[in-house]
Amino acid sequence: NAGVTQTPKFQVLKTGQSMTLQCAQDMNHNSMYWYRQDPGMGLRLIYYSASEGTTDKGEVPNGYNVSRLNKREFSLRLESAAPSQTSVYFCASSYTSNEQYFGPGTRLTVT
Amino acid sequence: GNSVTQMEGPVTLSEEAFLTINCTYTATGYPSLFWYVQYPGEGLQLLLKATKADDKGSNKGFEATYRKETTSFHLEKGSVQVSDSAVYFCALSVKAQKLVFGQGTRLTINP
Numbered sequence: 001n002a003g004v005t006q007t008p009k010f011q012v013l014k015t016g017q018s019m020t021l022q023c024a025q026d027m028n029h030n031s032m033y034w035y036r037q038d039p040g041m042g043l044r045l046i047y048y049s050a051s052e053g054t055t056d057k058g059e060v061p062n063g064y065n066v067s068r069l070n071k072r073e074f075s076l077r078l079e080s081a082a083p084s085q086t087s088v089y090f091c092a093s094s095y096t097s098n099e100q101y102f103g104p105g106t107r108l109t110v111t
Numbered sequence: 112g113n114s115v116t117q118m119e120g121p122v123t124l125s126e127e128a129f130l131t132i133n134c135t136y137t138a139t140g141y142p143s144l145f146w147y148v149q150y151p152g153e154g155l156q157l158l159l160k161a162t163k164a165d166d167k168g169s170n171k172g173f174e175a176t177y178r179k180e181t182t183s184f185h186l187e188k189g190s191v192q193v194s195d196s197a198v199y200f201c202a203l204s205v206k207a208q209k210l211v212f213g214q215g216t217r218l219t220i221n222p
Contacts (some may be wrong), residue, residue, distance in 0.1 A: 004154070042200060042214040043155070058209065063165075090154055099145075100210060102154030 002026055004103035006091050012109045013081045018049075021106050023091030029031040029101070031094045032074035033058075034066060036087040043090065049074055081110045113138045115201050117213035124191055125221050129164075132186040132216050134175075134201035142203040144168075144177055144184040146212070149198040158199070159207045 004025045013019055019102075025075045031040065036042040045058030049068040063085060065077045078085060088107050092100040118133040143162045146157040159168030164179035168171065173188045184201060201213040 040214055042212040044212075045209055048209060092155075099157055099160070100155075102156070104152075104154050 007104035022071045025093040029093035033092040034076045035090045086110045113211045115213035121217040123219045125212045127129040127190045134184045140205040145202040146202040150208045196220045
């Protein structure tokens with residue numbers, strides 16, 4: 001049982017480049033989430049998907065897009081990366097939002 | 112709106128010391144309350160939770176009591192160990208909606 005997996009673990013991009021962060025869960029959870037973690041700011045919700053086929057904006061959605069590919073997979077895309085998007089990105093899943101299970105994170109640096 | 116305020120860190124203690132990390136919240140509605148822990152290089156893990164007033168959540172020697180009258184959910188442990196060194200996040204959710212996190216408190220335990 002792998003839980004929540006994320007790829008890649010580390011990524012360096014130049015300003016303007018695009019990339020997709022992948023997330024998958026094997027717990028049959030309905031809901032999935034993308035957060036970013038910045039020093040001194042805790043976790044901020046970027047987008048979430050309450051169920052397969054639905055996505056909604058969180059607190060900081062600008063500059064990101066998401067796709068809920070199926071029940072297992074929820075990807076986060078940066079179309080044109082900016083230095084302000086340098087952060088650690090976490091994917092999470094839950095049956096209800098009360099108990100979320102987190103992946104190991106992707107450390108992204110945009111130069 | 113809903114928000115969580117945590118004790119400013121970092122916190123440094125000696126092994127076997129008593130730990131308190133303060134957490135207070137503001138919520139529209141009746142929230143569920145959580146403590147998550149993040150060990151170095153890992154994602155967040157649920158440490159404990161409480162879903163109604165006066166409930167006490169406990170796990171791994173940590174405890175927190177849901178105090179509605181003071182809107183607080185302080186984390187305590189009687190005797191900390193070096194292995195407790197981590198970042199601790201207080202969080203809430205209302206009506207099984209999205210989690211709202213505090214900014215995190217970094218705890219370092221010295222031998």
